Amino acid sequence: MKIIFHDDYKDSSYASDTAAAEGRMESITDLLLKQREYSVLKPTAAKVDDILRAHTEGHFNRIRQDEKLFRMALLSAGGAVCAAEIAFDGEPSFACIRPPGHHASRASCWGFCYFNNMGIALLKLRSEGKIKGAFVLDFDAHTGDGNIDVLSEYPEIKILNSVSADRGAYLAEIEEHLTGIDGIDIIAVSAGFDSYEKDFGKKLKRFDFYLIGRLLKQFSKRLCNGRRFALLEGGYYLQDLGKNVLAFCQGFE
């Protein structure tokens, strides 16, 4: 299992939103980077061509006007690309990146997101002929409208934003959905930990993140040679965020 991380993600001055909060990355990395069984890989910034597969030039140019934000958003997208490439090559990966991306559509963005990290990563693999079909699970408390917008024209890429109101049904919904899927080359996860019981979503317990990770691992082995990666999206209850991310990784690894 590889953790994708760059020290620059700790710089909270790129924006003033909740995802950019000071100490948020540290609340994860203080725990995650200490795990001996995980190795850390430092990503490079995404290339302009990679961004433009997922976004209009107008949107790209708007983000570019803010130099600091632009640099951070490129590095976050680069982390996503790196995670997807490692997964394609056969090792599971978790990209501990920010800003998040699942609310970034082709021509607009909101919700602390600027570039669509998931779309950029999957469309890069697709453009290189590495994958055709993919399954994207988004377990963030908020629907990944940006993922849907960017990926909707690719019918081989299927997206599930789980909606069930209670934990048991939530896990069952994911399992049932995975059971009906075939013809995919990779499993990708928009991992939003604000679905935690003490965060916005007020739903999942820590052990549920482990179970979701394990379920995805099992299905990835059955469906796509174990190829799987996850990208950090939301998650704002900093006292427990690192433990929740670690729980997911322990199931997913």
Ligand SMILES: [Zn+2]
């Ligand atoms: Zn969210």
